[in-house]
Amino acid sequence: MTGTPLPAARIDVRPHACPVTWVKARIALSRLATGQVLEVLLADGEPRENVPRSAEEDGHRVLRLEAAPEEGPGTWRAWLERGPEPEERAWP
Amino acid sequence: MALTEAEVARYARQLILPGMGEASQEAFRSARVRVTGGGLAAAPAVYYLAAAGIGTLWIDEPDEVSPGSGAGFALGPADLGRPRGAALAAFARAANALVTADVFRPGSRPTAVLVCGSSSDVSRAIADEARLLRTPHVVADVDGQGGAVTTVPVDAPCYACAARPGLGAAPTQEGGATVGALAAMELLLLLSGASSEPVARRIEVFRGTPLVRATSRQPGCACAGPAAAGLAP
Amino acid sequence: MGATLSGMSALVVGAGGLGGPAALALAAGGVGRLVVVDEDEVEISNLNRQPLFGDADLGERKAAAAARRIALLHPGVRVEGRDQRFGPDVAEDLVRGCDVLVDASDNFATRFLANDVALAARRPLVHGAVLRHTAQFLTVMPGKTGCLRCLFEAPPAEGTVPACAQAGVLGALAGFAGALMGAEALRLLHGERGAYAGRLVAFDARTGRSRLVPLRVRASCPSCSAVAASTSPGER
Numbered sequence: 001m002t003g004t005p006l007p008a009a010r011i012d013v014r015p016h017a018c019p020v021t022w023v024k025a026r027i028a029l030s031r032l033a034t035g036q037v038l039e040v041l042l043a044d045g046e047p048r049e050n051v052p053r054s055a056e057e058d059g060h061r062v063l064r065l066e067a068a069p070e071e072g073p074g075t076w077r078a079w080l081e082r083g084p085e086p087e088e089r090a091w092p
Numbered sequence: 093m094a095l096t097e098a099e100v101a102r103y104a105r106q107l108i109l110p111g112m113g114e115a116s117q118e119a120f121r122s123a124r125v126r127v128t129g130g131g132l133a134a135a136p137a138v139y140y141l142a143a144a145g146i147g148t149l150w151i152d153e154p155d156e157v158s159p160g161s162g163a164g165f166a167l168g169p170a171d172l173g174r175p176r177g178a179a180l181a182a183f184a185r186a187a188n189a190l191v192t193a194d195v196f197r198p199g200s201r202p203t204a205v206l207v208c209g210s211s212s213d214v215s216r217a218i219a220d221e222a223r224l225l226r227t228p229h230v231v232a233d234v235d236g237q238g239g240a241v242t243t244v245p246v247d248a249p250c251y252a253c254a255a256r257p258g259l260g261a262a263p264t265q266e267g268g269a270t271v272g273a274l275a276a277m278e279l280l281l282l283l284s285g286a287s288s289e290p291v292a293r294r295i296e297v298f299r300g301t302p303l304v305r306a307t308s309r310q311p312g313c314a315c316a317g318p319a320a321a322g323l324a325p
Numbered sequence: 326m327g328a329t330l331s332g333m334s335a336l337v338v339g340a341g342g343l344g345g346p347a348a349l350a351l352a353a354g355g356v357g358r359l360v361v362v363d364e365d366e367v368e369i370s371n372l373n374r375q376p377l378f379g380d381a382d383l384g385e386r387k388a389a390a391a392a393r394r395i396a397l398l399h400p401g402v403r404v405e406g407r408d409q410r411f412g413p414d415v416a417e418d419l420v421r422g423c424d425v426l427v428d429a430s431d432n433f434a435t436r437f438l439a440n441d442v443a444l445a446a447r448r449p450l451v452h453g454a455v456l457r458h459t460a461q462f463l464t465v466m467p468g469k470t471g472c473l474r475c476l477f478e479a480p481p482a483e484g485t486v487p488a489c490a491q492a493g494v495l496g497a498l499a500g501f502a503g504a505l506m507g508a509e510a511l512r513l514l515h516g517e518r519g520a521y522a523g524r525l526v527a528f529d530a531r532t533g534r535s536r537l538v539p540l541r542v543r544a545s546c547p548s549c550s551a552v553a554a555s556t557s558p559g560e561r
């Protein structure tokens with residue numbers, strides 16, 4: 001019992017390259033409510049490093065980042081928790 | 093309608109901007125923007141609006157392309173003598189195959205206007221027309237190597253209220269590109285909905301440095317509406 | 326103004342969102358020779374902000390496509406597209422062959438190389454960059470103003486700043502910044518004082534505000550010290 005909510009949505013960005021990997025994840029996150037979780041399937045290497053980092057920079061939380069060989073060779077799974085509305089919405 | 097794969101790939105770099113995303117891109121796609129006024133800022137402004145994915149561009153530039161008409165950003169010697177509106181529309185379509193760009197036809201109702209007047213009198217007349225139709229507009233004035241961009245959301249202080257005399261220097265190509273791109277930026281920010289309260293402001297660029305001012309209404313200006321003009325019951 | 330620039334040449338590093346409009350401004354301003362360096366090819370995610378390219382150029386080498394486009398719009402300008410990385414092996418020769426260097430690159434390694442080579446070759450440098458909603462400008466006049474290393478000392482460690490392709494860019498802001506960089510280079514070629522010489526100007530598109538940071542030569546700056554050492558007493 002971890003208390004972690006199960007993913008409300010799941011996307012597979014393995015076919016894509018930077019920056020579309022993060023764009024797809026960001027759009028999927030924007031469709032969730034704060035606190036909901038998105039599962040993202042990622043290729044190893046650049047996407048595994050950059051997508052979780054970009055998510056954190058954007059105010060979301062990385063709950064899990066783990067190898068997911070059962071999904072395919074070299075696949076990683078990230079669980080991203082949707083953060084609050086970005087502060088940039090409040091403009092001067 | 094959700095964004096297509098082609099749109100996600102093309103607009104990737106603006107889709108990940110703070111405050112922007114799927115909703116702002118859809119707003120761009122459904123916008124219909126009229127670009128008009130005959131000034132040097134029009135060609136660069138058309139480029140940045142088309143490239144960002146403004147779905148419909150109507151270019152209202154009846155004059156012919158001439159060497160001094162700001163052709164150098166978008167149009168070359170091969171375009172000299174062509175009607176400027178049609179030439180810029182073709183350029184916009186070549187820049188972004190996903191958008192529709194055509195010459196403006198009278199009676200069409202834009203959702204926003206980009207005013208690139210060849211003089212402040214020209215800009216003033218077009219801006220007033222947009223204000224009376226309650227259409228948000230952005231005005232680009234080229235002045236030497238720089239100029240000014242005035243953003244006028246609906247019900248904001250009008251262009252005439254915001255305008256201030258500049259240097260009155262002869263417009264340059266680089267001034268046109270500077271102010272045209274800045275005007276496109278202001279219009280895109282306005283249309284993106286990223287700001288809950290649309291920003292009425294004027295950015296002046298002289299000697300390479302942008303300076304911003306909030307715009308305010310001149311006492312008695314017609315843009316305050318009937319109440320301020322003393323016509324209210 | 327008014328003097329012709331037909332005998333002058335400018336080097337633009339990067340043909341993208343900043344370099345494109347900067348090169349167009351230089352060409353329109355009448356520079357005689359324009360060298361554009363870029364090692365990339367045109368990708369779909371470039372097309373929201375790079376005015377030298379359209380759908381027909383997808384997959385093409387940027388240097389060639391940029392040179393072709395500029396020549397089409399400005400046949401009077403001698404344009405050279407260099408399809409290569411602006412690396413230590415070629416940078417100094419390229420910079421020595423030009424009267425002004427415009428750094429429109431997208432990474433810190435290239436920015437610092439451009440800075441060091443401009444100082445070594447004693448050529449003025451117009452630096453510009455955009456990230457998300459911010460644009461920044463700095464003009465380096467070797468021997469007279471501070472430089473990028475006076476400001477930052479060294480490139481930030483990898484991973485501490487977003488890799489460019491991961492960070493958002495507002496295309497029109499890049500266009501605004503690139504045009505300002507081109508205008509600044511034109512001022513320098515005309516012998517006028519640069520608007521960003523000795524001061525960093527940072528513009529925030531959301532607030533519309535500009536921040537001006539005066540920049541002096543830092544006594545311990547290795548790049549500026551090398552220039553000072555190579556300056557003859559008479560020149561000082």
